Amino acid sequence: MKCSECPLGAFAIYSPTFLKSPSTLCEARRDVLNVRAQQLILRSGEAPEFVYTLYSGWAYRFIQFPDGRKQISGFLIPGDTIALESLFPSENLQFSVRALTDVVLCVFETRFMQEILLATQEQRRVVAATAFSYMAETERRMATIGRRRAIGRIARLALDLDARLRLRGLVNDDGVEFPLKLDHLANALGLTQAHVSRTMIRLKQRKLLETRRNHMRILDRRALEIVADEE
Amino acid sequence: MKCSECPLGAFAIYSPTFLKSPSTLCEARRDVLNVRAQQLILRSGEAPEFVYTLYSGWAYRFIQFPDGRKQISGFLIPGDTIALESLFPSENLQFSVRALTDVVLCVFETRFMQEILLATQEQRRVVAATAFSYMAETERRMATIGRRRAIGRIARLALDLDARLRLRGLVNDDGVEFPLKLDHLANALGLTQAHVSRTMIRLKQRKLLETRRNHMRILDRRALEIVADEE
DNA sequence: CGCTTCTTTGAGTTTGATCAACAATGGTGG
DNA sequence: CCACCATTGTTGATCAAACTCAAAGAAGCG
Numbered sequence: 001m002k003c004s005e006c007p008l009g010a011f012a013i014y015s016p017t018f019l020k021s022p023s024t025l026c027e028a029r030r031d032v033l034n035v036r037a038q039q040l041i042l043r044s045g046e047a048p049e050f051v052y053t054l055y056s057g058w059a060y061r062f063i064q065f066p067d068g069r070k071q072i073s074g075f076l077i078p079g080d081t082i083a084l085e086s087l088f089p090s091e092n093l094q095f096s097v098r099a100l101t102d103v104v105l106c107v108f109e110t111r112f113m114q115e116i117l118l119a120t121q122e123q124r125r126v127v128a129a130t131a132f133s134y135m136a137e138t139e140r141r142m143a144t145i146g147r148r149r150a151i152g153r154i155a156r157l158a159l160d161l162d163a164r165l166r167l168r169g170l171v172n173d174d175g176v177e178f179p180l181k182l183d184h185l186a187n188a189l190g191l192t193q194a195h196v197s198r199t200m201i202r203l204k205q206r207k208l209l210e211t212r213r214n215h216m217r218i219l220d221r222r223a224l225e226i227v228a229d230e231e
Numbered sequence: 232m233k234c235s236e237c238p239l240g241a242f243a244i245y246s247p248t249f250l251k252s253p254s255t256l257c258e259a260r261r262d263v264l265n266v267r268a269q270q271l272i273l274r275s276g277e278a279p280e281f282v283y284t285l286y287s288g289w290a291y292r293f294i295q296f297p298d299g300r301k302q303i304s305g306f307l308i309p310g311d312t313i314a315l316e317s318l319f320p321s322e323n324l325q326f327s328v329r330a331l332t333d334v335v336l337c338v339f340e341t342r343f344m345q346e347i348l349l350a351t352q353e354q355r356r357v358v359a360a361t362a363f364s365y366m367a368e369t370e371r372r373m374a375t376i377g378r379r380r381a382i383g384r385i386a387r388l389a390l391d392l393d394a395r396l397r398l399r400g401l402v403n404d405d406g407v408e409f410p411l412k413l414d415h416l417a418n419a420l421g422l423t424q425a426h427v428s429r430t431m432i433r434l435k436q437r438k439l440l441e442t443r444r445n446h447m448r449i450l451d452r453r454a455l456e457i458v459a460d461e462e
Numbered sequence: 463c464g465c466t467t468c469t470t471t472g473a474g475t476t477t478g479a480t481c482a483a484c485a486a487t488g489g490t491g492g
Numbered sequence: 493c494c495a496c497c498a499t500t501g502t503t504g505a506t507c508a509a510a511c512t513c514a515a516a517g518a519a520g521c522g
Contacts, residue, residue, distance in 0.1 A: 063374040066460050071374035090360040094367045118355075129321040135366055136325045142373040143294040143302035146421025149477070181500065190377030195478055197501060213488090229297050380509070412468065426510055428469060444520090 003029060011079040011168055012053055013130050014113070016122045028112035033105040041082060041105070042097040048086035051113045054078050057103030058179050062187070063095050072188035073138060075100070075161065075180070079168050084131055087114055101179045145190045148231070150199040153189040155228035158209055162218055175210075175217030203227075234260060242310040242399050243284055244361050245344070247353045259343035264336040272313060272336070273328040279317035282344045285309050288334030289410055293418070294326050303419035304369060306331070306392065306411070310399050315362055318345060332410045376421045379462070381430040384420040386459035389440055393449055406441075406448030434458075 003009065003026040009018035017024055030050060035041060041059055042048050059076040061083070073095060076082060082097055087110065117127050137160065144156045165176040182200070186193045203209055208224045210217050218224055234240065234257040240249035248255055261281065266272060272290055273279050290307040292314070304326060307313060313328055318341065348358050368391065375387045396407040413431070417424045434440055439455045441448050449455055 061370075063370060065374070065378060069378045071377045073370045073373055085363050085366075088356065088359040088363070090356070090363055095370060124349075125319065125321070128319040131362060131366075132316050132319070132321055135316075135362075135369070138366070138369050138373065139292075139294060139304045139326060142304055142369065142376060143296070145373060146302045146376050147296060147300045183500085192479055193500090194480080194502085198478095198503085201502080414468085423511055424468095425470085425512080429471085429510095432470080 002026065006055075008053075008055065008079040008168070013081045013084075013127060014116055014123070016120065016126055017116050024116060025108075028108045028116060029106055030109050031107040033107055035099045035103045035105060037099050037101050037103075039099045040096055041099055041103070042086070042093055042095075044094060044096045045092050047089075047092050048083065049110070051086050051108040051110050052082040052105045053108070054080050054082060055104040055106050058100040059097055059103055060100050060184065060188075061095050061097050070187055071190070072184060073141075074134070075184075075188070077165060077168060078170065081130070084127075084134070086110065087117065100184065141188075144228075148228075150189070150191055150195055151202060152228050152231040153191065154185065154196065154199055154203060155208070155224050155231070157185065157189060158216065158218065159221070159224060159228055162216070172215070175215050177214060178211060178216035179214050233257065237286075239284075239286065239310040239399070244312045244315075244358060245347055245354070247351065247357055248347050255347060256339075259339045259347060260337055261340050262338040264338055266330045266334045266336060268330055268332050268334075270330045271327055272330055272334070273317070273324060273326075275325060275327045276323050278320075278323050279314065280341070282317050282339040282341050283313040283336045284339070285311045285313060286335040286337050289331040290328055290334055291331050291415065291419075292326050292328050301418055302421070303415060304372075305365070306415075306419070308396060308399060309401065312361070315358075315365070317341065318348065331415065372419075375459075379459075381420070381422055381426055382433060383459050383462040384422065385416065385427065385430055385434060386439070386455050386462070388416065388420060389447065389449065390452070390455060390459055393447070403446070406446050408445060409442060409447035410445050 003018070004022035006018075006022070009015065009022060009025070012018060014025060032055070033052075035057075041052065044064065054076050056078050059082065060072045061074045061076065062070050062072045064070045076097070082105070083093065085093060117123050140160075141157075144153050148156065161178070162176055165171065170177050182193045182196045185191070185200075186196045189196070191199075200211070204211075206223075208218070208220050208227065210219060234249070235253035237249075237253070240246065240253060240256070243249060245256060263286070264283075266288075272283065275295065285307050287309050290313065291303045292305045292307065293301050293303045295301045307328070313336070314324065316324060348354050372388075375384050379387065392409070393407055396402065401408050413424045413427045416422070416431075417427045420427070422430075431442070435442075437454075439449070439451050439458065441450060
């Protein structure tokens, strides 16, 4: 695969550099890695050696508790950097990342990526904006989990994912790719799988969204937003 | 107040610069602001004009819902920067910050602070580390809210705050300053004030911690950690 | 001392968890 | 193309944690 033809380069964290000179990224890229669904990509407690970006497939970032429970703190979609934390030599990771589907990763030399991302004003701005936007999303999800009931939590997550996927152009016939199982939703939203099932059925009955196979479609965005804000 | 004598400079985000040349900060400082308890410091939707750091008192960062509920996403203690987001000209804020007690703020020229914080490798490292550490704390709190019951959530918050306050030296006779009311705990942990009250009483009965006036003391740290991890 | 702000407590209700079984779905290989 | 298997989703019964609403106490402050 040539970086110069990458359809995601314009959305990645290195987009300013990519748009100016795609070949720079090819030089920084060490490898392209295939990872099977369910495999760990980053392990809590370690310090990642490379910077990875997601070329295809989904992954999720999660915190594992001693008793086996887990909380998914975010989903990663094509174009996302696996963990901005890996860019800087600070502490070890406090979370893990697991492939949700089969995944293809681009592997970059950390040192090289640091240089690219700090090189220009514009690049630094994009890095900061990406970090703050992830921060904002995490805070909003915390608020949703803390203060909304099941139906509002699911509505909000559906809207957020839909928006992000659309920005990346990952749309098919008026809906988006959607490999999440009830279990993922449950672990991301502080609910149980059984309860997510019941609640999804309510959302479908109210004609707010539908899911089939690996696909989700929002049927009434306005109404769904009201549910997310008020229920 | 002279910056050179500031006891918090060594803990602030500009600590490398401060330790080398305290006067640099005096030059960047525009003002010292007194803010009363309950006043808003930053408003959601706006773009802050200056960079503020907390010289004394506590504040909290929160998201307000249309229906009046709110979620506190973090507490700010002396030495903290009010919002790293204000450093970079990205989008508008998605959260607000309110003074929890009477507060004294140092007000810095944004442009000047940017220069200081990007000037050296060491400064950039500290900025990144601060951002990632706040990120990690937010993710861990999300996990706690999503996957722990009331007693574990309170235990975890008490431990986290205690640790942060101790790092800053804000300790008095084996306990820490603690101006939080039940309502703040409730809004930070996704609970109601009534339920926090009942749960705190259980923690006190089990001799894990005590609170009087504006003060909290952890009586059995080991046991409290077990509660935070497993209950 | 009186007022305001916080905390405690109670009764009744609701949401969501738990445990468990069963149904549907989508591959896979024969 | 069908039978089989693994995975995922649905459903029911029961229970517990936490919420709501409300009122009474306690504590702190001027």
